[in-house]
Amino acid sequence: GAVVSQHPSRVICKSGTSVKIECRSLDFQATTMFWYRQFPKQSLMLMATSNEGSKATYEQGVEKDKFLINHASLTLSTLTVTSAHPEDSSFYICSAPKAGLAPNNEQFFGPGTRLTVL
């Protein structure tokens, strides 16, 4: 399988600070990456689609100014949680489909980033 990494794996920050999370596809290129959020004992909810070379597409109810996404290259997408608050504490996971632009590719997920906002 393909490998997707995330950094950092865990971050604790004070309320009001901004936190950047990186998602990298290590052995393949990804023109599209996806960001999910998972609250304790719940399933994953899609936040946004990160597109290389263009703006991200956000799901309904997700504030684009709060969750800034930059798809800097074919192997890197970043999610910045701006002015984080305790309610933003969650497990953030990225994924990338391998092998091109076909709509039916297998998804590979990063190990996740645990964000705790004090």
Place this chain on the structure above:
Amino acid sequence: KQEVTQIPAALSVPEGENLVLNCSFTDSAIYNLQWFRQDPGKGLTSLLLIQSSQREQTSGRLNASLDKSSGRSTLYIAASQPGDSATYLCAVNNAGNMLTFGGGTRLMVKP
């Protein structure tokens, strides 16, 4: 809007049992369906991917079936082991690689 449901939400079985996890979805116009495993505090590990044109996929002790017309998939785990204990998630791809996840089944296999 696609909705994915997994039953049961939790399952506890003794080691060695064969078991079936169920996943249902409301919109049958899917590209594929993927089963994942998630250990506590960890990311997702892809177990099996079934394309919309396929009926089943097998990997070791795992077998996943897909009945697209009825909106159902099952994950069959043979001869369960304590190491199989985890949360199992099914996810449906029906919009260009964007996945809709079910709520998961938390599996506990007791030695």
